[in-house]
Amino acid sequence: MDNVMPSDKERSFVDILKSIAPYIAIAFIILSYLGFAGDFIRIKVDGNKTYYTLASILSDFSFSCNFLVWIGVLLPAAAIALIAFFPKKKEMIFASMAIMIVSTVFTFIIKDLYASKFKNAESSFALWGVWMPSFMAISTFILLLSTCESEAYTVTDICECGMLIAMAFVLNFIKLFSMPTGGSINLQMVPLFILALRRGPIKGFVACGLVYGLLTCLTDGYGLATFPFDYLIGFGSTCVLGFVSKVVFDSKRKFYDYVGILLIVAGGIVATCLRLLGSTISSMVLYDYTFADGIVYNAAYIPLQGLFALIVTVALYGPLQKLNKIYPVR
Structure with missing residues (x-):
């Protein structure tokens, strides 16, 4: 009989984790927007480094792939809306996960896309640029675990x-x-x-x-x-x-x-x-x-x-x- 109570508690704790997992994912999605806080990427051309913020990239409409950056930034908001309005619908949680996969991939390639504007350029993420794709990836993984656990x-x-x-x-x-x-x-x-x-x-x-x-x-x-x-x-x-x-x-x-x-x-x-x-x-x-x-x-x-x-x-x-x-x- 002593072994019954711990298993029940453990099961209830797992159930609680499952129920709050989508909201933990929302928290990480919100944290990902810290990418706006400072320099996002650095571009090196002929030995000279120039830093660019995410806001400056979004406002650069001469950049042919600008719309892809906008998609990568705006899609997480759609994922948050789906989770907030349908927290118990596994199909909607899955749709949010799929959205975050696309958004994460788009965000990871921002530096390469923007570097294509310049000749013989090298690109890398700056300090704040690491935040966005990293937290997006974490939220995607949490949503993936949540959906796979329900299947x-x-x-x-x-x-x-x-x-x-x-x-x-x-x-x-x-x-x-x-x-x-x-x-x-x-x-x-x-x-x-x-x-x-x-x-x-x-x-x-x-x-x-x-x-x-x-x-x-x-x-x-x-x-x-x-x-x-x-x-x-x-x-x-x-x-x-x-x-x-x-x-x-x-x-x-x-x-x-x-x-x-x-x-x-x-x-x-x-x-x-x-x-x-x-x-x-x-x-x-x-x-x-x-x-x-x-x-x-x-x-x-x-x-x-x-x-x-x-x-x-x-x-x-x-x-x-x-x-x-x-x-x-x-």
Whole structure:
């Protein structure tokens, strides 16, 4: 009997930590704005160092990537709003985590983006520039732990995710055709769309963004530097379809219900646009493309991949409805 009370106390303490974790994340997000307190980055050109505050970078509209800095700074406010208004909705906590991942990555690359304005420039974070991405990363990690803790992975989940990831991995090597400017068209996104629809946004992001993204990043041969934008955001974006899965597979839906089809198409379009944005930013950061050039290059194949994947996924909607009735996802 003496052993019962400590376990109950321990369990209640864990429950308390789970309930306040989103608010701890908010505190770290707010602390991240200390990046405005002083010098954010230093740029070294021909041996001369110049310090720039975050405010001066935001107000420099001659900087072509200025809008990306604004996105990185403003997105955390959206994450705070989602957590504050929906503290117990795990989907909203997950959406906040996804927002913070994007914002953290954008903030980490501010110094490299701004250095591209200058010829033969070297960049590094100044004292206050370390605060922002560091606290953003901490808040992202807390939100990730909070969402993953609320998701139980059954043997069925692992097996189905594994099979769909394996299908996507094989389809990645089966090219329908290659584009003259680079990139190829294949059907790798079809299993990822289905995975997100079947397993929801959280498991969809973990399976498609983290697992499949890392797997393809390691085998494509472009280096780990491409992982955050081309793979984590690129394939993790499929989790958008997970947000509509409950409506798409509602038992009241008719066979090939038009509302379900519209939601699949809308989710697929948003996911494809996010993948296009991620790959465009990767082109800007790694290959010194302008935003316009990056869009043109990646738009030659990513939208077509999304289109082919959507056509196949919509065609499979009816069989997926029947599958979900036989093997419903709880």
